[in-house]
Amino acid sequence: xxxxxxxxxLFVLGTVLVYFLIPKKARWTVLLAASVVFYIxxxxxxxxxxxxxxxxxxxxxxxxxxxxxxxxxxLKKNKAEWSRDDKKNYKNKVKIQKRLVxxxxxxxNFGILAFLKYYNSFAGGANDLFANFGWQLSMPTLKLLMPLxxxxxxxxxxxxxxxxxxxxxxxxxxxxxxxLFVSFFPQVIQGPISMYDQLAxxxxxxxxxxxxxxxxGCELIMWGFxxxxxxxDRAAIAITAVTGSYNKYNGTTLTFTILLYALQLYxxxxxxxxxxxxxxxxxxxxxxxxxxRPYFSKDIxxxxxxxxxxxxxxMKEYIFYPVAMSNAxxxxxxxxxxxxxxxxxxGAHIAKVLPTSVxxxxxxxxxxxxxxxxxxxxxxxxxxxxxxxVSILLEPVxxxxxxxxxxxxxxxxxxxxxMFRTFLIVLVGYVFDVAPSFKQAMxxxxxxxxxxxxxxxxxxxxxxxxxxxDYLVILLGAVVILIASLIQENTKDxxxxxxxLDKRPFVLRxxxxxxxxxxxxxxxxYGSGYDAAAxxxxxx
Amino acid sequence: MKAxxxxxxTIKIAAFALLSALVIGFLQEYxxxxxxxxxxxxxxxxxxxxxxxxxxxxxxxxMYSGIIxxxxxxxxxxxCYPYATASSTAGAMxxxxxxxxxxxxxxxxxxxxxxxxxxxxxxxxxxxxxNYIDNVPLNWNKWQYIQNxxxxxxxxxxxxxxxxxxxxxxxxxxxxxxEMLKTRFSQDAxxxxxxxxxxxxxxxxxVKEKIFNSTAPTDDTKNNLEPRYEEALRTFLxxxxxxxxxxxxxxxxxxxIKQETYKRFTRGNKVKDIIDEYGYxxxxxxxxxxxxxxxxxxxxxxxxxxxxYGAEKFTDYVSEMLTERFDIKPTExxxxxxxxxxxxxxxxxxxxxYVDNYMKQGKKSKEMIxxxxxxxxxxxxxxxxxx
Numbered sequence: 001x002x003x004x005x006x007x008x009x010l011f012v013l014g015t016v017l018v019y020f021l022i023p024k025k026a027r028w029t030v031l032l033a034a035s036v037v038f039y040i041x042x043x044x045x046x047x048x049x050x051x052x053x054x055x056x057x058x059x060x061x062x063x064x065x066x067x068x069x070x071x072x073x074x075l076k077k078n079k080a081e082w083s084r085d086d087k088k089n090y091k092n093k094v095k096i097q098k099r100l101v102x103x104x105x106x107x108x109n110f111g112i113l114a115f116l117k118y119y120n121s122f123a124g125g126a127n128d129l130f131a132n133f134g135w136q137l138s139m140p141t142l143k144l145l146m147p148l149x150x151x152x153x154x155x156x157x158x159x160x161x162x163x164x165x166x167x168x169x170x171x172x173x174x175x176x177x178x179x180l181f182v183s184f185f186p187q188v189i190q191g192p193i194s195m196y197d198q199l200a201x202x203x204x205x206x207x208x209x210x211x212x213x214x215x216x217g218c219e220l221i222m223w224g225f226x227x228x229x230x231x232x233d234r235a236a237i238a239i240t241a242v243t244g245s246y247n248k249y250n251g252t253t254l255t256f257t258i259l260l261y262a263l264q265l266y267x268x269x270x271x272x273x274x275x276x277x278x279x280x281x282x283x284x285x286x287x288x289x290x291x292x293r294p295y296f297s298k299d300i301x302x303x304x305x306x307x308x309x310x311x312x313x314x315m316k317e318y319i320f321y322p323v324a325m326s327n328a329x330x331x332x333x334x335x336x337x338x339x340x341x342x343x344x345x346x347g348a349h350i351a352k353v354l355p356t357s358v359x360x361x362x363x364x365x366x367x368x369x370x371x372x373x374x375x376x377x378x379x380x381x382x383x384x385x386x387x388x389x390v391s392i393l394l395e396p397v398x399x400x401x402x403x404x405x406x407x408x409x410x411x412x413x414x415x416x417x418x419m420f421r422t423f424l425i426v427l428v429g430y431v432f433d434v435a436p437s438f439k440q441a442m443x444x445x446x447x448x449x450x451x452x453x454x455x456x457x458x459x460x461x462x463x464x465x466x467x468x469x470d471y472l473v474i475l476l477g478a479v480v481i482l483i484a485s486l487i488q489e490n491t492k493d494x495x496x497x498x499x500x501l502d503k504r505p506f507v508l509r510x511x512x513x514x515x516x517x518x519x520x521x522x523x524x525x526y527g528s529g530y531d532a533a534a535x536x537x538x539x540x
Numbered sequence: 541m542k543a544x545x546x547x548x549x550t551i552k553i554a555a556f557a558l559l560s561a562l563v564i565g566f567l568q569e570y571x572x573x574x575x576x577x578x579x580x581x582x583x584x585x586x587x588x589x590x591x592x593x594x595x596x597x598x599x600x601x602x603m604y605s606g607i608i609x610x611x612x613x614x615x616x617x618x619x620c621y622p623y624a625t626a627s628s629t630a631g632a633m634x635x636x637x638x639x640x641x642x643x644x645x646x647x648x649x650x651x652x653x654x655x656x657x658x659x660x661x662x663x664x665x666x667x668x669x670x671n672y673i674d675n676v677p678l679n680w681n682k683w684q685y686i687q688n689x690x691x692x693x694x695x696x697x698x699x700x701x702x703x704x705x706x707x708x709x710x711x712x713x714x715x716x717x718x719e720m721l722k723t724r725f726s727q728d729a730x731x732x733x734x735x736x737x738x739x740x741x742x743x744x745x746x747v748k749e750k751i752f753n754s755t756a757p758t759d760d761t762k763n764n765l766e767p768r769y770e771e772a773l774r775t776f777l778x779x780x781x782x783x784x785x786x787x788x789x790x791x792x793x794x795x796x797i798k799q800e801t802y803k804r805f806t807r808g809n810k811v812k813d814i815i816d817e818y819g820y821x822x823x824x825x826x827x828x829x830x831x832x833x834x835x836x837x838x839x840x841x842x843x844x845x846x847x848x849y850g851a852e853k854f855t856d857y858v859s860e861m862l863t864e865r866f867d868i869k870p871t872e873x874x875x876x877x878x879x880x881x882x883x884x885x886x887x888x889x890x891x892x893x894y895v896d897n898y899m900k901q902g903k904k905s906k907e908m909i910x911x912x913x914x915x916x917x918x919x920x921x922x923x924x925x926x927x
Contacts, residue, residue, distance in 0.1 A: 514559065
């Protein structure tokens with residue numbers, strides 16, 4: 001059941017009704033039942049995977065938690081007798097035990113994810129290799145299907161286990177409550193990836209019905225539907241046409257497609273997240289926002305703090321910091337500092353930022369690989385990682401240039417230039433997303449410079465399954481998003497657009513919502529006349 | 541204070557919901573729907589005042605291109621209306637009868653049996669299903685049809701109950717449907733149509749293959765109906781019998797029979813046996829082809845449909861039979877309805893002249909649907925002719 005369907009709306013309405021009708025204490029069970037039903041409706045055969053993740057997460061977290069609690073008791077008990085070294089040795093021993101136990105869950109769950117995502121590619125590659133060596137070996141390829149939202153619930157669950165390991169949170173004793181945290185239906189398809197301490201309490205405590213929250217939730221859902229159905233799914237028709245026969249198109253059409261993809265991806269993903277957050281908000285649950293107007297970013301680092309925020313936060317918390325703060329990296333940094341090069345200004349800077357920049361590169365390689373089992377995704381990750389790494393390493397150089405050019409902080413033309421530059425860097429990354437392979441992505445870059453023909457491009461763009469009126473709808477939709485984003489970006493009172501709208505006269509509010517609703521009904525891509533696109537990020 | 545807040549809130553929500561429903565309903569009914577002659581004809585039927593139709597005609601294209609309501613009224617005194625859509629399905633027949641009974645209570649319901657003679661699976665064809673049911677206003681009969689028709693279930697019932705799910709993308713076709721939309725508004729505002737659902741195509745058939753009409757009157761060859769259609773026919777007949785619907789006449793309109801459609805003709809012969817079993821009357825006009833002196837190239841625009849000359853001939857032939865054999869006694873119309881039908885007769889004559897002139901000029905085949913644009917052209921032509 002996709003979020004952008006009438007069935008989902010009816011499902012949510014039913015759940016909301018039951019949720020607020022039963023006693024407050026038991027309301028979390030309604031969310032659990034709805035999440036289980038939602039997952040079963042969406043694909044019963046995949047239920048095993050999520051149950052395995054929930055069960056393994058539950059048991060391992062309890063085990064890790066028990067080790068932590070026991071060690072505390074032992075330390076307390078032997079506080080007087082044990083020397084500092086004894087305590088240190090004991091703590092290290094427990095830490096290793098906890099790590100080993102935690103690794104069981106990490107290996108099993110990430111193993112399943114990796115197996116489902118990469119096995120067939122790996123088998124294909126291995127078979128090619130065997131053939132090159134003339135070996136009579138062959139790895140079978142399997143019919144593997146990705147369970148709904150596996151990446152998102154796996155990341156969320158593993159984050160929880162690491163948090164228990166770090167003693168940031170206590171393990172959940174109730175397996176059903178943990179199952180709810182893993183499978184909460186508004187976020188199971190495409191996130192956001194929530195941290196346990198941010199989400200769990202909200203899920204388990206019953207919330208009273210609040211009309212304002214209900215209204216804001218509905219408005220956010222409508223906004224999400226507008227972005228998804230009117231813009232993203234319409235743009236998807238043209239993009240699918242291009243990716244279906246990629247070699248046919250010239251540089252102009254491909255440039256247009258990449259620009260359209262930037263809009264589609266944002267409208268699709270952020271639209272889906274708005275629907276998720278809107279639904280959660282009706283239940284009184286605030287999920288983190290996954291987007292903060294990313295195309296206004298002035299550098300790529302900022303872009304990744306504004307785009308898919310929950311994934312960025314997860315990566316930072318569970319990969320970036322452990323890598324950057326690891327003994328090996330800190331030692332390497334210190335060693336560099338003590339070399340002759342490290343004594344120079346440039347050397348000192350590089351030594352200081354080396355752990356951060358290399359950790360960033362590693363994070364983005366992981367992000368790239370997470371996107372899919374193709375070299376093009378590795379290149380996507382590497383491109384972003386290298387740009388971030390270089391920008392960190394060359395930061396002093398950029399500062400000097402800015403100083404020489406007398407560019408002050410807050411200079412509007414320069415900020416616009418920065419935004420444009422960052423957007424271009426992002427678009428380069430998107431080429432790897434859109435192109436069917438790494439080789440095709442490289443060819444696309446070549447065509448950008450060598451095969452631009454506006455007349456041919458115009459003919460090709462007119463033949464992508466969308467008429468002029470469709471492109472006009474996309475353009476107007478993009479303008480609406482831009483205006484909304486500008487208002488939100490420049491807000492000084494910290495209010496959301498919905499809160500601002502709430503302060504306006506009733507007629508204006510009424511008209512705005514009415515126009516939004518009618519736009520979705522009339523211009524939305526839904527029903528049998530269209531083959532609505534699945535959410536782009538649901539595939540990851 | 542709290543009560544006041546709740547009341548205000550409820551009123552606001554209700555106002556929003558009501559306005560949204562009204563606007564979406566209006567868009568669904570008028571703007572974002574599939575416009576063609578079927579829609580205008582069916583809309584025309586539903587805007588006719590109740591108890592003003594003497595004979596209702598059920599069936600497919602044979603009915604609305606073969607029988608001219610204005611002519612039956614002018615020459616034979618009874619009113620009729622083709623409650624018919626292109627390639628109508630057998631599964632829709634019960635609903636059609638119930639809709640007619642709900643809206644008009646005619647003296648006689650004439651049923652053309654084309655829907656039962658298919659060799660292909662017309663019941664599963666979305667266009668055939670939608671030609672009819674999309675144009676029926678939402679009511680209990682339509683609801684029942686949507687719930688009980690397997691093909692509809694397969695296609696998705698929601699899109700039949702709320703056609704906007706299917707047709708909302710029609711905005712992209714504008715301004716093309718604009719003419720039909722204006723016509724719809726006009727006929728709704730007027731409260732009746734001028735051609736009463738009749739539609740012709742201005743063309744002459746060119747016979748290019750062997751035809752079997754000369755031997756048809758004596759050809760008693762019978763072929764079984766496809767099992768699903770025989771079952772549908774029997775279900776329909778049983779339904780009519782169980783519900784004491786006796787004012788039925790089954791007919792088969794005359795076609796130009798070629799090799800490809802010969803089997804269909806033989807199935808038409810077989811239908812008689814089945815209908816007889818249930819005690820209803822069946823007249824196979826395919827067998828009266830020679831008696832009607834139908835020259836295919838003169839009276840048909842294609843192998844299955846009359847042109848306007850053929851329609852006049854067939855209308856007269858059927859009407860005479862209805863008045864003589866079935867003793868149709870026209871309802872006495874009040875002044876208002878009499879004036880409407882008189883206007884229909886007057887317009888039909890102008891329409892005939894316009895179509896006749898068009899055909900005599902030897903122009904290419906053209907559908908003559910009652911749109912505002914055509915009404916204007918017909919009136920202008922009539923004015924020019926008289927002046």
